[in-house]
Amino acid sequence: MSVEPEPPRPGSTWPVPPAGGWIADDLDTLPDLPPHTELIDGSLVFASPQTLFHARAVSLFGRQLHLLAPEEYEVSVRFTIDVDQHNRPEPDVVVVRADVVEDADQTRFPASSVLLAVEVVSPESVGRDRETKPLKYARAGITHYWRVENDRGRAVVYVFEREPATGQYVATGIFHDRMKVSVPFPVDLDLAEIAPKRSRNT
Template structure:
């Protein structure tokens, strides 16, 4: 209770109409990885070991596989519109959009693949809200990564340009192999701790 009464830890009061994408760069004392969804600030809960391992896995693997025209970034916000600035867990972006090392965000139009690793507190956003927004923003590929029965499962979606929505392109358990946005072949069992893989 004391922390809530301490002015240093008070919650920011949104202005009329909600927060904007620019506010994420200027609001003081925001927790790391704060996102903006529909004008509201979304704070991240402590992450699971699976979440951390999965992000590191996809970041490292895609770094080594992506052609030079792309750059792979982890936990970096993207501008969808004035009231939406989410932070996908991993993104693959057009290299030409990455320049200034002081950048704090990238335009959604530069993203060709967005990956979300689902946490218990983010299920609704990662399964429902974010995919809709990513598709509407024109992001061609979206992967949702979940922990199911001790294994990583990747749900792969591709945007249908005629509808502007994602369609399921595949569900992958132990191995993920796709040809778009570039050839990718991953052993998903590597996400799990070694003792779980050899048990």
């Protein structure tokens, strides 16, 4: 379920979608969109206020993947990707080929350049992160998808890899306290770092 943004300022109105819905280019031209607006099936999806768990998880994965990724890849946090004309989602963390990073004014990456998409689930994004986005990411050819969920303040990471013959994701692991994988490149993470320090030993 999308979250309603704050009411528009006096004298302004929220944009009315055209017939057939919005397209990917519209995210760069529509005025006064809230930060981190996504396009899903031609509809605008507004981000909810970020929880502490979400912020800490995005920070950990963004920071560690940046350190661990080979030189031929770049890591970005909360950056949109072009899946198709009517879908421009914003993964919480994305790993892309370095050759598609052009300049500081760039606003998106092509899905064909994405090696890994990471989504940190929020209460309002459960359906999108468990069902809608994985389907679209797999169809776009993104090989690796990780979903991070909050289990009473502790992170659980569900790891998926795209099976070439079917074009669908298959689960390859579930990680609780420590995440150690060899693909798409070696990653070894202490997931306890996401929890506040005073709760790690409870």
